[in-house]
Amino acid sequence: MNKMNSWNELKCIKSRHVKEIFCSVRSPGRRVVEFVVRLRNVPGAIAKVSKALADLNVNILSGFHTAPPEEETGSWSFFADLSESGIEPEELAEKLKELKEVLDVNFSKGDFNGIFIDDMHFPMTVMGERCAVFRVETIGKMFGSLMEKFGSGAAFILYIMGVGAGEAKIDSVTKRYGIGGVKALQAVLAERMAKGWGIPRLAEFNQEKLEALIEVEDLFECLPYMGRKIGPQSLFFKGYLEGAFKRLFNKEFEVKEVECIAKGDEKCKFVVSVRRT
Known part of the structure; x- marks a missing residue:
């Protein structure tokens, strides 16, 4: 796959700062x-x-x-x-x-x-x-309670919720900015940082095979479990990526979280590829 410059690198951002919401x-x-x-x-x-x-x-x-x-x-x-x-x-x-x-x-x-x-x-x-604001800790407790009570059923629901949200976001971004393809994807990822989800980066992308590696620092979904779980914890965001790719490229995709801060990795990493039939 080809290595990509992130949206932020293209804008030559040298530092980031906390964005405190006026409250x-x-x-x-x-x-x-x-x-x-x-x-x-x-x-x-x-x-x-x-x-x-x-x-x-x-x-x-x-x-x-x-x-x-x-x-x-x-x-x-x-x-x-x-x-x-x-x-x-x-x-x-x-x-x-x-x-x-x-x-x-x-x-x-x-x-x-x-x-x-x-x-x-x-x-x-x-x-x-x-919009409405929830603390990361609150989201972690919400998702955690669902998983404790409903197990794999809750995992599936969170994933499907993410798929729908990712599809809707692509519709919104393409309409607002008038862009498509990888540029729309980069815009979506840039918005995730602006909205406090984490710091995502399209690290690699193969246009011909439609394969990608996406890295995310401080992903909100996994932060409550940092270093505490034995396996990857992203469900909603993983589904979000699948929905975004599906809507952008009109194909079915598979997303795997290969690294996760919940199990001690430095950042969360997602491999995206076309789903094999």
Whole structure:
């Protein structure tokens, strides 16, 4: 098989960083307020707001901003510590509204004994699609409970769930990006990292035989069992790969997990080949 450059290698990424989802901040005894600022989608808009906050001695904590290139407006959401500023959130909101780049300002003062939880955003979306977040540990317990109670039946169900999800993802990616074949596959794998599934890489691919080797670091499905099991643990993701290849190349495929972090390997490795009839 031919060795492949990964999507990330092609973009010359030199390091990766934790992507913390904006959810809450713990700061007992501080005046923390959550703000959502609607802005014009123009250069310097966030800088103007940031300067106004700095001039008032307001400390910006964690947050995020969205500004789709095709939209004329965007938003900046963040927790801010007003403890050293002496200003009330109502007054601060009015001052920010005076900036020509600012269209609207909303805020929330929710406080659970020093824990400030985002109560201004719902639903959660990723690339415009509705989503929900589960901890890796929770997923591990869910899958583990199924396996304990239903054994091989649960394994089959998880695998089939993965197949369906992989097929649906290819449909979504080909429609969104207008690409197919190995490029669509690389896009799907790149999205898995962006969504926190793991760090996948198309290590080898034979276009003629439609055979592939896919490596995944920190695969979410196997992380709860790292170093604790005697055999490979991936069921859902293995099915996901089968579904993706099946939809992309209109053939039946077989996927084998030949290495797994659950049994002490450095990463999970999957060999994909056309199913022999």
